[in-house]
Amino acid sequence: MKRAAYILVRNPLSLTGVILIALVVFGALFADLIAPFPEHRGAVVDFANFNKPPEWPYLFGTDLVGRDLFSRILYAYRISLLLGVVVLAIAVPIGVTIGLVAGYVGGWVEYVLMRITDVFLSIPPLVLAMSMMGLLEPTLTNGMLAVTAMWWPWYTRLVYNLTRSEKEEGYVLAAEVIGASRAHTIFREILPNCVPSIVTKMTLDLGFVILIASSLSFLGLGVQPPTPDLGSMVADGAKYLPDSWWLTVFPGLAILVAVFGFNLLGDALRDILGVDQ
Amino acid sequence: MPPVVRLLAKRLGTSLIVLVGVSMLIFTIARVIPGDPARIALGPNATPEQVETLRERLHLDEALPVQYGYFLRDLSRGDLGISLYTNRPVTADIAQFLPATLELILVAGLMMILIGLPLGVIAARYRGSWADHAVRIFTLLGVSAPSFVWAVILMLIFAFYLPLFPIAGRIADSYAIASVTGFLTIDTLIAGNLAAFGSAAWHIVLPAFALSLSGIGQAARLTRSNMVETYDKPFIEMARSYGFPERRIARRFAFRPSLIPSLTIIGLDFAAMLGNAFLVEAVFAWPGLSRYGVAVILRKDLNAIVGTVLIISAMFLLVNIIVDLLIAFINPRIRYSQRAS
Numbered sequence: 309m310k311r312a313a314y315i316l317v318r319n320p321l322s323l324t325g326v327i328l329i330a331l332v333v334f335g336a337l338f339a340d341l342i343a344p345f346p347e348h349r350g351a352v353v354d355f356a357n358f359n360k361p362p363e364w365p366y367l368f369g370t371d372l373v374g375r376d377l378f379s380r381i382l383y384a385y386r387i388s389l390l391l392g393v394v395v396l397a398i399a400v401p402i403g404v405t406i407g408l409v410a411g412y413v414g415g416w417v418e419y420v421l422m423r424i425t426d427v428f429l430s431i432p433p434l435v436l437a438m439s440m441m442g443l444l445e446p447t448l449t450n451g452m453l454a455v456t457a458m459w460w461p462w463y464t465r466l467v468y469n470l471t472r473s474e475k476e477e478g479y480v481l482a483a484e485v486i487g488a489s490r491a492h493t494i495f496r497e498i499l500p501n502c503v504p505s506i507v508t509k510m511t512l513d514l515g516f517v518i519l520i521a522s523s524l525s526f527l528g529l530g531v532q533p534p535t536p537d538l539g540s541m542v543a544d545g546a547k548y549l550p551d552s553w554w555l556t557v558f559p560g561l562a563i564l565v566a567v568f569g570f571n572l573l574g575d576a577l578r579d580i581l582g583v584d585q
Numbered sequence: 586m587p588p589v590v591r592l593l594a595k596r597l598g599t600s601l602i603v604l605v606g607v608s609m610l611i612f613t614i615a616r617v618i619p620g621d622p623a624r625i626a627l628g629p630n631a632t633p634e635q636v637e638t639l640r641e642r643l644h645l646d647e648a649l650p651v652q653y654g655y656f657l658r659d660l661s662r663g664d665l666g667i668s669l670y671t672n673r674p675v676t677a678d679i680a681q682f683l684p685a686t687l688e689l690i691l692v693a694g695l696m697m698i699l700i701g702l703p704l705g706v707i708a709a710r711y712r713g714s715w716a717d718h719a720v721r722i723f724t725l726l727g728v729s730a731p732s733f734v735w736a737v738i739l740m741l742i743f744a745f746y747l748p749l750f751p752i753a754g755r756i757a758d759s760y761a762i763a764s765v766t767g768f769l770t771i772d773t774l775i776a777g778n779l780a781a782f783g784s785a786a787w788h789i790v791l792p793a794f795a796l797s798l799s800g801i802g803q804a805a806r807l808t809r810s811n812m813v814e815t816y817d818k819p820f821i822e823m824a825r826s827y828g829f830p831e832r833r834i835a836r837r838f839a840f841r842p843s844l845i846p847s848l849t850i851i852g853l854d855f856a857a858m859l860g861n862a863f864l865v866e867a868v869f870a871w872p873g874l875s876r877y878g879v880a881v882i883l884r885k886d887l888n889a890i891v892g893t894v895l896i897i898s899a900m901f902l903l904v905n906i907i908v909d910l911l912i913a914f915i916n917p918r919i920r921y922s923q924r925a926s
Contacts, residue, residue, distance in 0.1 A: 431897070433856070439614065546737055549741060568729035
């Protein structure tokens, strides 16, 4: 713990990551208290104050129907983070289990499982999620489903490679010799040794899920209005460049800040947990 | 059989299996969506007879494996069906829109190699210095924003505020260039029209750079970490003790072995670029596969969706085969083990 704190504080980039993510999570959790105009998360119009450049009390300006961008960004963070957590909560157990089984059992099981994984990995992630979103209805639940479908194979590949090298270690042989069951060897012996890599990847991926989800909604294939979403805010604002620059620049920077923060945090975790790339 | 041919045959075989899997996957997704695909495609105003005709044409009343059988039969003739959106063969649509996208991706890939690798080398050679930190922050920023955000920011700065580059499109409207390869930067040269080439090249810079930023970041980070590892190897110490100049050590001894993992990541990034091209094309109104892809997805145009996904995946697999061959070519261990076996 002490060592972890030391690494965090010593490296200015890691510290920046911690601060950025703390701000983002805090803003999302307490959006109701912080947002100057909480009601602007929904379908509100205020034509008296539409398309205002950043000025008090509109920190980031207002959109074309007069809603406060800062308030909407806070609520958009809330949905993005929720989506990221749910996607990883489903995708990681699936991907990890398949990777462990394929790597440990070997033989035709390995061949079949890894070829299925290859199939998912050989469709560009965004294209797979786009196709699924387009064919299903664009709701938050389906968005989570589409992103989950493209996300699990990356964990399968990571854990598969780890398992294959862990399998050769003495402790696995020892477990096998004393007659431990396959399930015990896989989940109680090998899995704990994969956890640092998995946790590091999850931290990085929280940012990348936000990035992909915003890309989907940028193309109009994500969460539908009036729900605030960073990607669709950029898409809507892009039509009014360069005059109403705040409509695109602030939501765009909001994505950048969150993903950048998770990247720095992931790098810091990698140092703390001693994970190789 | 020469080793390279053997490797090629093996990779082609695996890729073909994966591609069949991709076609099954996307075909199943496209067929199990809730609702009647024919009804969805034709819209609420279609008569029951029209819906029935389309159902018949798409074989929607047959069992799923039978439908897939029809699909494979048509595919073997190079027929991906008719797009319900454009009413043209899907293959013709893709042939029209794909070259613009490919051109964008290839230029972006080139930028990724020409900028990303040198940045990684510099960071590794001067590790711990300000240059290393600067490269690290730059590469982290590159991967931390979706390419559409970079596209918008680049456009705002370099097209609006400093009007150095054009805002949208592939080439100035005044040029009419006969399409030979579909790549405007090549077609203009074939036509011998240097002014048009200049215009096409000028138009591609910003979108390609926006597309390549995350790839540059990843290539640079990976090259750096591999080279740092290589620098600790005994043969570097030996080279130093022989008195080779630092430049030569960096280039010849430390960079070469680090190139192999970097090449692998470049192959993978190509997949990301095929997807991200959709985002960048949307910002710069680039007339590629993006507008078509998003349009057919929003209209639930089954044939076109299946066709587009299949072509994109095939290209991704092809690039990875090329990368594998390149690696086999560079890595003496693989080259010789292939020869021995």
